[in-house]
Amino acid sequence: MRFSKLFSKIKKDLSKDIDAINAKYLLQAGFVTQVMAGVYAYLPMGKRVINKISDIIRDEMNAVDSQEILMSALIPLENFKKTGRDTVDVAYFPTDQTVLGFSHEEEVTPLAKQYISSYKDLPLSVYQIQTKFRNEARAKSGVLRGREFIMKDMYSFHQSQEDLDVYYDKVKQAYMNVYNRCGLKAYAIEASGGIFTNNMSHEFMSQTPAGEDTMLFCEESGTAQNQEIAKAYLEDINTNEALRDIQYKEADRGLSVKEQSNFYGVQPWQILKTLVYVSQEGKYIGICIRGDLQVTQDKLDMVMEGLRPATDQELQEKDFVKGFISPLNTDLFDEVLLDISVDTVHNFITGNNKINQDILDVNIARDLAGYKKVDVFMAQEGMTCYTQKGKLMSIKGIEIGNIFKLGTKYSKSFDLTCSDNAGKLMSPIMGCYGIGVSRLMGAVVESSHDDHGIIWPRSVAPYHVHIVTLGNDQAVINEAEALYKELQKHRVEVLYDDRDQSAGKKLSEAGLIGIPLRLVISSRTIKEQSLEWKWRDQKDSQMVVLNEVVMMILNESWI
Numbered sequence: 001m002r003f004s005k006l007f008s009k010i011k012k013d014l015s016k017d018i019d020a021i022n023a024k025y026l027l028q029a030g031f032v033t034q035v036m037a038g039v040y041a042y043l044p045m046g047k048r049v050i051n052k053i054s055d056i057i058r059d060e061m062n063a064v065d066s067q068e069i070l071m072s073a074l075i076p077l078e079n080f081k082k083t084g085r086d087t088v089d090v091a092y093f094p095t096d097q098t099v100l101g102f103s104h105e106e107e108v109t110p111l112a113k114q115y116i117s118s119y120k121d122l123p124l125s126v127y128q129i130q131t132k133f134r135n136e137a138r139a140k141s142g143v144l145r146g147r148e149f150i151m152k153d154m155y156s157f158h159q160s161q162e163d164l165d166v167y168y169d170k171v172k173q174a175y176m177n178v179y180n181r182c183g184l185k186a187y188a189i190e191a192s193g194g195i196f197t198n199n200m201s202h203e204f205m206s207q208t209p210a211g212e213d214t215m216l217f218c219e220e221s222g223t224a225q226n227q228e229i230a231k232a233y234l235e236d237i238n239t240n241e242a243l244r245d246i247q248y249k250e251a252d253r254g255l256s257v258k259e260q261s262n263f264y265g266v267q268p269w270q271i272l273k274t275l276v277y278v279s280q281e282g283k284y285i286g287i288c289i290r291g292d293l294q295v296t297q298d299k300l301d302m303v304m305e306g307l308r309p310a311t312d313q314e315l316q317e318k319d320f321v322k323g324f325i326s327p328l329n330t331d332l333f334d335e336v337l338l339d340i341s342v343d344t345v346h347n348f349i350t351g352n353n354k355i356n357q358d359i360l361d362v363n364i365a366r367d368l369a370g371y372k373k374v375d376v377f378m379a380q381e382g383m384t385c386y387t388q389k390g391k392l393m394s395i396k397g398i399e400i401g402n403i404f405k406l407g408t409k410y411s412k413s414f415d416l417t418c419s420d421n422a423g424k425l426m427s428p429i430m431g432c433y434g435i436g437v438s439r440l441m442g443a444v445v446e447s448s449h450d451d452h453g454i455i456w457p458r459s460v461a462p463y464h465v466h467i468v469t470l471g472n473d474q475a476v477i478n479e480a481e482a483l484y485k486e487l488q489k490h491r492v493e494v495l496y497d498d499r500d501q502s503a504g505k506k507l508s509e510a511g512l513i514g515i516p517l518r519l520v521i522s523s524r525t526i527k528e529q530s531l532e533w534k535w536r537d538q539k540d541s542q543m544v545v546l547n548e549v550v551m552m553i554l555n556e557s558w559i
């Protein structure tokens with residue numbers, strides 16, 4: 001490709017506020033352009049990157065025996081009524097009868113129903129690479145979170161849970177291969193299934209400061225967890241202290257844990273904090289946790305679905321005394337759950353459900369025996385990994401893929417059944433697997449760049465070689481033209497900067513675009529019958545004799 005003919009141009013100044021590196025460099029270098037908030041068009045070099053990522057994904061999905069299809073983006077609303085997803089926040093409804101696909105379970109399941117009639121048709125796996133539409137509340141960070149984005153979504157159908165389990169693990173490995181081949185370091189994290197399912201799921205995360213998720217990573221054990229559901233090991237704090245007898249105390253103090261611990265001159269962990277939640281049935285559930293820790297909603301959801309914190313009004317109506325709530329001496333709770341953190345402390349301080357009344361030296365094993373223990377505390381950086389091998393480190397990341405075991409939710413919603421090997425009707429067990437293709441492009445830029453611009457890994461670079469001429473010397477132009485043609489003849493992917501521009505501009509733009517190999521030809525190099533050969537990800541360059549250049553390039557591996 002001749003730079004002078006390239007449709008997109010380099011933009012020096014970006015008018016919009018840019019909130020992420022991928023947005024800055026991809027817009028500046030003309031890989032994408034913004035159509036409106038969260039909506040991008042892909043320009044020639046951006047499309048080439050998307051194509052390369054897509055081809056890597058195709059290769060890996062084909063290798064797990066999935067078949068590529070292309071479903072419609074417009075889906076009948078009726079289908080979503082069957083699964084109860086007809087009112088989800090993220091969906092766009094172009095008419096009152098249609099939904100723009102935000103995910104395709106509602107299309108693929110009736111589709112599979114047309115062709116699956118017996119267990120002999122299973123397992124089946126199909127995938128597509130397609131634009132998805134989601135009305136994201138906050139489109140941000142360039143192509144990382146768009147309202148329209150490219151996704152590879154794959155769906156599998158199985159005759160048994162074991163068959164799905166085996167396939168799921170294969171796909172998990174295929175996903176890691178995709179990220180590896182795209183030059184991305186990815187962490188596979190066990191996650192909760194969110195609104196989709198209670199079954200197992202994995203998220204694949206890539207590290208970036210623009211990420212919206214916090215991962216807790218342990219170098220020693222190699223485990224990575226999403227902070228929302230992470231487990232950690234809590235060391236005993238003062239369990240060598242003898243149990244003291246309960247005391248009741250007047251306490252004219254503030255309502256927060258901090259004010260309570262300050263009042264007694266103790267650390268926040270010495271406080272037994274009790275939070276009031278309301279269940280879907282309207283029951284009042286108390287959750288006791290160490291005062292220095294927080295409850296995470298995602299872990300709580302796994303213990304009891306649908307719990308939400310009680311409102312101030314509900315607390316008042318029920319006669320809970322805010323700041324002095326305690327599980328002792330009260331029948332206000334329908335149930336009390338104890339977070340496992342309470343086992344690490346002796347002689348807690350807590351309220352006594354009356355204004356300015358506290359109870360001191362509360363001991364769980366003695367005073368709250370028999371209550372159910374749950375693990376709902378939020379793990380934090382610096383805590384010990386649940387494997388007890390090392391400390392947790394916190395990393396900001398972005399989700400670049402997600403795989404789920406769906407069970408039979410969708411096959412049942414659409415009455416997809418087939419006969420099993422005994423002739424009995426069964427509902428196929430499904431899995432679904434998504435990769436954000438356009439987000440992956442952004443994630444690669446986030447993880448591979450410097451102050452000058454993008455550093456494309458070879459496998460997804462828009463071109464492999466970037467020829468740059470400096471000056472207008474005819475001999476320079478002749479050599480560059482000859483090299484360009486020769487490389488094209490060998491099907492080398494090359495961008496040839498043939499523009500009549502200053503050396504400074506051409507070199508800085510080459511740095512911004514980030515093609516792996518830069519070849520500079522100038523009158524100075526021509527004198528030595530050579531050119532300057534420089535890898536984008538290395539500091540130093542070398543002089544290479546002109547007639548060896550093509551051979552050297554052909555000897556490189558570009559995948």
Ligand code: ATP
Pocket residue numbers: 103134136143144145146147148149150151399400401402434435436437438439
């Ligand atoms: P997130 O938690 O980031 O909102 P999600 O869990 O809603 O993502 P999935 O439904 O699991 O997303 O979609 C599969 C993949 O599609 C995600 O792993 C991500 O890589 C990509 N993706 C999801 N939403 C967007 C978006 N708004 N813009 C770009 N890519 C996205």
Ligand code: MG
Pocket residue numbers: 399401402
């Ligand atoms: Mg997800």
